[in-house]
Amino acid sequence: MFVELKEAVAALKQNQVVAVPTETVYGLAGRISSEQALKLIFSTKQRPFFDPLIVHVKDKAQAQSLTQEWSEVADALADEFWPGPLTLVIKKNSKVSDLITSGLERVGLRCPRHPLALEVLNNLGEPFAAPSANLFGRTSPTTAQHVETEFNHKVAVLDGGPCDIGIESTVLLVDQSKIAILRKGHIQSQDIEKALQERDLDFEWMTTISKSQSPGHMQHHYMPSKPLFWVEGRTDHQTLLKMINEKIKSLPQEVEGVKLVIPKEVKTFVELKLPVNPAQAARLLYAELRRLAEGPDDCLVFHKMDMHNSHDWEALLERLKKASSSLIHI
Numbered sequence: 001m002f003v004e005l006k007e008a009v010a011a012l013k014q015n016q017v018v019a020v021p022t023e024t025v026y027g028l029a030g031r032i033s034s035e036q037a038l039k040l041i042f043s044t045k046q047r048p049f050f051d052p053l054i055v056h057v058k059d060k061a062q063a064q065s066l067t068q069e070w071s072e073v074a075d076a077l078a079d080e081f082w083p084g085p086l087t088l089v090i091k092k093n094s095k096v097s098d099l100i101t102s103g104l105e106r107v108g109l110r111c112p113r114h115p116l117a118l119e120v121l122n123n124l125g126e127p128f129a130a131p132s133a134n135l136f137g138r139t140s141p142t143t144a145q146h147v148e149t150e151f152n153h154k155v156a157v158l159d160g161g162p163c164d165i166g167i168e169s170t171v172l173l174v175d176q177s178k179i180a181i182l183r184k185g186h187i188q189s190q191d192i193e194k195a196l197q198e199r200d201l202d203f204e205w206m207t208t209i210s211k212s213q214s215p216g217h218m219q220h221h222y223m224p225s226k227p228l229f230w231v232e233g234r235t236d237h238q239t240l241l242k243m244i245n246e247k248i249k250s251l252p253q254e255v256e257g258v259k260l261v262i263p264k265e266v267k268t269f270v271e272l273k274l275p276v277n278p279a280q281a282a283r284l285l286y287a288e289l290r291r292l293a294e295g296p297d298d299c300l301v302f303h304k305m306d307m308h309n310s311h312d313w314e315a316l317l318e319r320l321k322k323a324s325s326s327l328i329h330i
């Protein structure tokens with residue numbers, strides 16, 4: 001159900017949830033002070049409560065108003081990358097409910113760059129929490145139409161066009177001057193290092209991160225509605241088809257609570273083809289996964305190639321690996 005900006009803001013004020021475009025993916029937004037809206041986010045997505053939500057803020061000052069500590073490192077990174085696709089995970093204060101953080105002491109904060117997201121935030125006068133606007137474990141939406149299809153037209157959607165970046169934000173834990181990447185994204189470790197070095201700031205990459213500091217990391221995620229096979233090495237079409245059918249037999253009907261539609265026999269498969277430029281590939285990734293899964297073929301295949309070995313592909317490959325039902329080495 002498409003809505004205009006005014007209606008979107010009104011609905012959020014009335015404790016409803018609204019899908020809002022960001023430069024990464026569409027988010028399912030709810031006001032952070034509305035317990036009703038926060039619960040509605042989880043129930044709409046069928047998301048378990050142990051997976052924390054990212055809080056979206058209009059600017060740095062609003063982020064600071066939700067935290068207990070704001071280190072020089074956090075300050076520098078917000079100055080450099082906000083508004084933009086970087087989430088900073090920082091010690092929260094009592095304004096942030098445990099529902100948002102899954103009971104953790106830190107909250108993920110991000111100032112989005114999409115003009116409509118910023119307009120919503122400015123009109124709302126309060127941050128909103130927003131996970132990606134898809135059912136739990138599934139492919140993230142990068143157009144308003146994806147959200148419409150995902151929730152069967154039942155969720156209010158603000159149409160901001162296709163998302164520019166196409167994969168979710170980089171999530172960075174910041175503990176004073178110690179940092180750790182919890183989820184890879186468009187902003188890479190080299191970009192972060194460069195920003196901090198340019199400002200002559202001391203920082204240290206954390207080497208070990210406990211599971212509780214980095215929740216919501218399922219082995220499978222972003223999954224299309226049909227099985228996707230990650231294939232390394234080359235063989236002819238018939239041999240690959242045979243290998244896929246061997247693998248299909250042992251695929252579970254459900255992984256980590258997400259149901260899969262497994263065909264008894266794979267007669268045809270379709271190859272996920274992405275542009276050679278990783279930024280362009282990221283922009284298209286989720287839309288392509290959805291488009292191919294809606295097509296006539298029984299399953300999807302991604303051929304991992306040597307050109308994918310550069311840093312620039314890491315965030316994308318991480319998603320593709322988690323979206324895959326199975327890996328085939330030839």
Ligand code: TXA
Pocket residue numbers: 022024025026027028051052053054085087089101104106107108110112130131132133167168169170171182183213214215216217
């Ligand atoms: O680009 C994005 O980040 C999008 C748009 C809508 O902003 N949002 C997004 O949210 O991807 P979601 O819920 O799909 O992914 C949030 C992930 C969690 O699964 C978790 O891995 C991490 O961010 N996260 C959030 N809050 C955290 C916290 N307090 N501590 C550790 N990790 C956290």
Ligand code: MG
Pocket residue numbers: 131132140
């Ligand atoms: Mg998500």
